[in-house]
Amino acid sequence: MESIDTRVVGILAELADNGSETGRAGMARLGVNADRAYGVKIPVLRTMAKRLGRDHQLAQTLWATGRHEARILAGYIAEPQELTRAGVDSWVADFDSWDLCDQVTDLFLPCPFLDDAIRDYVADEREFVRRAGFTLIAARAVRDKTANDDVFLAYLPLIEAQATDPRNFVRKAVNWALRQIGKRSLNLHPHALATAEQLAASPDRTARWIGRDAVKELRDDRILERLREKQQSGRG
Numbered sequence: 001m002e003s004i005d006t007r008v009v010g011i012l013a014e015l016a017d018n019g020s021e022t023g024r025a026g027m028a029r030l031g032v033n034a035d036r037a038y039g040v041k042i043p044v045l046r047t048m049a050k051r052l053g054r055d056h057q058l059a060q061t062l063w064a065t066g067r068h069e070a071r072i073l074a075g076y077i078a079e080p081q082e083l084t085r086a087g088v089d090s091w092v093a094d095f096d097s098w099d100l101c102d103q104v105t106d107l108f109l110p111c112p113f114l115d116d117a118i119r120d121y122v123a124d125e126r127e128f129v130r131r132a133g134f135t136l137i138a139a140r141a142v143r144d145k146t147a148n149d150d151v152f153l154a155y156l157p158l159i160e161a162q163a164t165d166p167r168n169f170v171r172k173a174v175n176w177a178l179r180q181i182g183k184r185s186l187n188l189h190p191h192a193l194a195t196a197e198q199l200a201a202s203p204d205r206t207a208r209w210i211g212r213d214a215v216k217e218l219r220d221d222r223i224l225e226r227l228r229e230k231q232q233s234g235r236g
Contacts, residue, residue: 004057004058004061005061007058008058008061008062008065008070011048011052011062011070011073012065012067012070014048015038015040015067015069015070015073016038018038018040018041018044019037019038019039019040019069020039021039022039023037023038023039023040023041024037024038024039025039026039027039027099030099031097031098031168031169032068032097032098032099033068033096033097033100034068036066036067036068037067037068037069038067038068038069040069042072042103045069045072045073045076046076048073049073049076049077052073052077053077054077054078054079055077055079056077056078056079056082058074058077059073059074059075059077059078059079060074060078062074062077063091063094068097068100071091071094071100071104072099072100072103072104074104075091075103075104075106075107076103076107078107080107080108080109080110080111081110083107083108083111085111085113085116085117088108088111088113088117089117091104092117092121092128092129092132093126093129095128095129095131095132096128097128098128098131098169100128101128101131101132101135101169102135105132105135105136105139106139106143108136109136109139109140109143109144114136114140115151117133117136118133118136118137118140118155118158119133119158120133121133121136122134122137122158122161122162127167127169127170128169130162130165130170130173131169131170131173133158133173134159134162134170134173134174134176134177135173135176135177137152137155137158137159137177137180137181138173138176138177138179138180139180140152141177141180141181141183141184142180142184149184149185149187149188152181152184152188153188153191155177155181156178156181156191156192156195159174159177159178159181159195160195160198160199162174163199163202163204163206163207163210163211164202164204164206164207165206166205166206171206171209171210174210175209175210175213175214178192178195178196178199178210178214179192179213179214179217179218182196182214182217182218182223183217183218183223183226183227185227185230185231186224186227186228186230186231189218189223189224189227192214192218193214193215193218193219195211195214196210196211196212196214196215196218197211197215198211199211199212199214200212200214200215
């Protein structure tokens with residue numbers, strides 16, 4: 001049987017073959033840290049992940065390489081049920097780019113410690129750890145069909161608390177989380193809108209941007225219409 005290390009060597013070679021300097025330059029233009037990147041497009045990584053299948057040991061070894069696309073690939077093939085809080089914290093601490101954060105955090109959504117992790121991450125001063133917390137809130141608002149509205153109401157104070165963080169990749173994630181909570185259900189919508197309006201009136205420039213952008217989307221009549229239809233159909 002082929003060893004994990006041998007497989008990793010082959011995967012890194014495949015990534016190198018599929019990368020390019022043009023791809024790396026494009027990543028850099030989008031604000032992605034391309035220092036240890038090959039310049040491989042996400043659809044190629046998804047195709048590779050589908051072929052490799054779930055393999056937690058392989059995922060851990062890929063992550064340990066430190067290569068950008070290898071880590072994204074690790075997030076695609078790791079087994080969520082085998083994740084520990086310590087293991088997740090370790091990966092999150094390694095985030096050095098918004099796309100790595102956003103591609104990998106979906107893996108954490110089924111974890112039983114998700115709520116505690118979110119609260120810890122949004123309070124963390126590290127840029128991409130904090131982004132991970134708000135990315136998880138946004139993703140959970142969209143994908144977690146079992147969580148009740150109280151879960152998301154409790155996230156609104158976290159959004160208010162960090163709405164003055166001016167770092168670009170944080171403020172965008174805070175805004176994203178707020179908008180997704182407001183679009184989750186007809187019950188949550190007015191609470192998220194009220195938070196957005198409060199932030200829009202803030203003397204802080206970053207909070208105002210987050211609030212005004214969220215207000216613009218949440219006041220859209222089409223959003224309310226979709227939420228009413230969702231409620232009537234029993235989906236929200």
